[in-house]
Amino acid sequence: MLNEVLGRFIILDGVSSATIIRDSGEVLYSRSITDFNNAELGAVISFVLAESRAIALKMGNEPINRVFVEFRDYLIITEPLKEHVYIVLVAKPGANVAQINMELKKNMDKLSTVS
Amino acid sequence: MMEKLPRGTSIGSMKASLPWVLTHTSRFAGIVIVTIQESHGFILIYLGKPLVYYFKHGANTLKGHAAYQYFESQPVLNFELMRYSVEEMKTAIALTSDLTRPPRPGSPEIPNLLQNGIPEITTTSLKTDLPVKSPPSSEAQVPELMNNEVITEIVENSIPETDETPEEPMVTDGITLGDYYEHYNHASPPDPPDVGELILGQILDVPGVQAVTIFRKGLNVLSFGDFNAEDLINMAEDLIESAKELSFVMRTGHFIQVTLQVPVGNIIIAPYYEEYICILTSPEINIGQIRKIIRSLPAIEPHATYNEEP
Numbered sequence: 001m002l003n004e005v006l007g008r009f010i011i012l013d014g015v016s017s018a019t020i021i022r023d024s025g026e027v028l029y030s031r032s033i034t035d036f037n038n039a040e041l042g043a044v045i046s047f048v049l050a051e052s053r054a055i056a057l058k059m060g061n062e063p064i065n066r067v068f069v070e071f072r073d074y075l076i077i078t079e080p081l082k083e084h085v086y087i088v089l090v091a092k093p094g095a096n097v098a099q100i101n102m103e104l105k106k107n108m109d110k111l112s113t114v115s
Numbered sequence: 116m117m118e119k120l121p122r123g124t125s126i127g128s129m130k131a132s133l134p135w136v137l138t139h140t141s142r143f144a145g146i147v148i149v150t151i152q153e154s155h156g157f158i159l160i161y162l163g164k165p166l167v168y169y170f171k172h173g174a175n176t177l178k179g180h181a182a183y184q185y186f187e188s189q190p191v192l193n194f195e196l197m198r199y200s201v202e203e204m205k206t207a208i209a210l211t212s213d214l215t216r217p218p219r220p221g222s223p224e225i226p227n228l229l230q231n232g233i234p235e236i237t238t239t240s241l242k243t244d245l246p247v248k249s250p251p252s253s254e255a256q257v258p259e260l261m262n263n264e265v266i267t268e269i270v271e272n273s274i275p276e277t278d279e280t281p282e283e284p285m286v287t288d289g290i291t292l293g294d295y296y297e298h299y300n301h302a303s304p305p306d307p308p309d310v311g312e313l314i315l316g317q318i319l320d321v322p323g324v325q326a327v328t329i330f331r332k333g334l335n336v337l338s339f340g341d342f343n344a345e346d347l348i349n350m351a352e353d354l355i356e357s358a359k360e361l362s363f364v365m366r367t368g369h370f371i372q373v374t375l376q377v378p379v380g381n382i383i384i385a386p387y388y389e390e391y392i393c394i395l396t397s398p399e400i401n402i403g404q405i406r407k408i409i410r411s412l413p414a415i416e417p418h419a420t421y422n423e424e425p
Contacts, residue, residue, distance in 0.1 A: 040364040044357070051354040052375050055382060058346060062377035069358045070406065072368025076361060090365070097403070 005110050006031035009103055014095025016074070017041075019088045020081065020114055023049050028085070028114060036090065045078055045088050079104060081111045116169060116176075117157060120146060121206050123197030127319070127339045130193055133186045135336060137165060145199040146207060149192050156182060159207055167211045178214050317408050318392075323400030325380070331390040344393065351384050351393050372409045374402065385409045 002020065009018035010031050017032035025046030030038045048067055056062045067078040070093070077089040077100065089100060104111075123145050131139075136147060141163035149156045149170065156170025156177070168182035177185050186192060199207060318324060319339060326340030333352065335344040358373045372385035376398070383394040383405055392412070394405065 034365075036365050041361070044360045044364055047357040047360065048354065048373075051350065051357045055347065055350045055354060055375055056377050058350060059377055059379060059382075062379055064375065064377060066374075066376040068374040068376070068402075069361060070371040070373070071362060072371060074365060074367045 001110065002029045002114055003031060005107050008107060009089055009100070012091075012095065012099055012103060014092040015089060015100065016092065017088075017090045019090075020111070021045060021086055021088055023084045023086065032090075034090070041088065041090075045076075045086070049078065049086065081108070081114060085114055087111060116171070116211075117148075117155060119210050120157070121199060121203035123199045123203055126196040126198055128193070128195045129337050129339060130191050130335065131337045132191055133183075133189070136192065136194065137163070139337075140196075143196065143198065144204055146197045148195045148197060149186060150194065151189060151192070156186070158186070159211055161204065166208065167214045169211070169214060318394060318405070321396075321400065321404055321408070323397040324394060324405075325397060326395040328393045329387055329390050330393060336390055340395070347382070347393065351382070351391070355384055355391065372406070374405075376402075383409065385412055387412055 006018040006020070006029055009015050010033055016034045017030065017036055017038070019030040019032070019038055019041065020028045021042040022028065023046055025039075025043040027038045027042045032038065048069065049064070052064055052067050056064050064080060069076040069078075073093065075091045075093055075095065075097070077091070077097075078086050079089075080086050087104070089104075091097075091100065126145075136158070140147070140160050143163070144161050145159075147158040147160060149158065151170070151172075154170065154172040156168070158165050158169075159167040165183075168177075168179055168186065170177040170182040170185055318327060324340075326338070326344075328335055328339070328344035328348070329337040330344065330348045330351070333349050335348055338344050354373060354375070355370070359370050361367060362370065370386065372383055374384075375382045378398060380398050381394075381396045381400060381402065383396065383402075385392055385394075396405070
């Protein structure tokens with residue numbers, strides 16, 4: 001079912017992949033229309049999350065709502081689904097972020113059932 | 116002295132070394148109010164040219180070269196930039212005309228002040244080898260900056276080239292600040308700020324931006340707003356480095372920014388010239404607006420690690 005939910009993201013204009021990972025970097029589910037190495041992506045995102053958590057801790061032990069990394073050719077959005085589990089969305093810079101946000105909101109309940 | 120000077124328009128309070136101030140005010144006309152502990156001084160600057168250095172501590176005063184040296188000896192200065200209009204600049208120049216010849220080292224004022232104790236910044240984590248860009252030209256900060264040749268250069272650079280005959284012949288020999296004052300009447304308004312300054316101004320103007328700091332290699336170079344940047348800088352650099360690792364996994368193109376969103380607000384970090392800019396915002400800010408501005412920031416990334424297609 002989660003693969004089906006992830007499929008709803010990659011049909012959005014400009015979205016290249018949707019992946020669910022643990023904060024250890026382990027990939028749980030993934031749907032992609034590109035040839036990214038998802039295992040490597042998960043590993044690097046786990047480092048980004050670790051650094052983000054360090055900053056959030058410094059700011060008063062705040063939970064992370066989102067980490068948004070932007071490059072010339074890609075945006076990478078990482079959001080928590082539940083404790084230790086995150087969704088990572090890779091999109092082109094022209095992708096409609098508002099639409100991605102809406103899809104996330106719409107599917108958050110289903111995504112949060114990941115175990 | 117200072118209370119007589121025009122107030123000007125505040126651009127912001129910041130912390131930076133003297134070389135940084137001098138190399139980042141090429142489009143600035145006004146006064147830099149310097150505060151060292153409880154004492155105050157100023158640097159009068161016209162388009163990157165420091166015209167007057169002044170510092171007062173109790174009954175003792177440092178002027179020109181001595182004040183310059185004292186400012187330079189501080190690893191970081193707390194200062195406020197006050198932009199001057201043409202009229203305010205003229206007034207300030209007139210009021211400081213007695214400071215046109217800076218005292219040389221060894222003048223009676225310096226040992227006197229040294230004996231009475233010059234205030235020192237005692238709590239700073241910045242190192243004295245703060246990495247800053249080299250000044251574009253040595254005369255921009257040498258203490259002899261107010262000699263005739265340099266003033267002539269200022270005047271020549273201040274007056275726009277024109278095909279029309281000027282109303283007055285330009286004075287090129289034996290010029291004084293008073294002469295400069297006269298010629299300033301005919302100078303065009305200061306050039307608009309460069310792209311980086313404009314964009315920085317745009318960021319500061321966005322509702323919800325609470326603080327901005329510019330940093331490099333673990334050192335806070337400049338700060339706007341109430342923000343203890345020292346605590347976050349190292350972690351921010353680690354976050355950037357790990358985020359840039361993504362370019363090894365995908366063909367991402369160059370790094371633009373990373374935003375961390377937490378319930379109390381957002382932290383946005385992006386390259387800014389050879390440094391990084393870190394922006395703290397309230398949670399309700401329009402992130403899209405900031406993204407758009409950041410995409411136009413001038414960036415020369417230190418240690419850039421790209422993985423781009425040939």
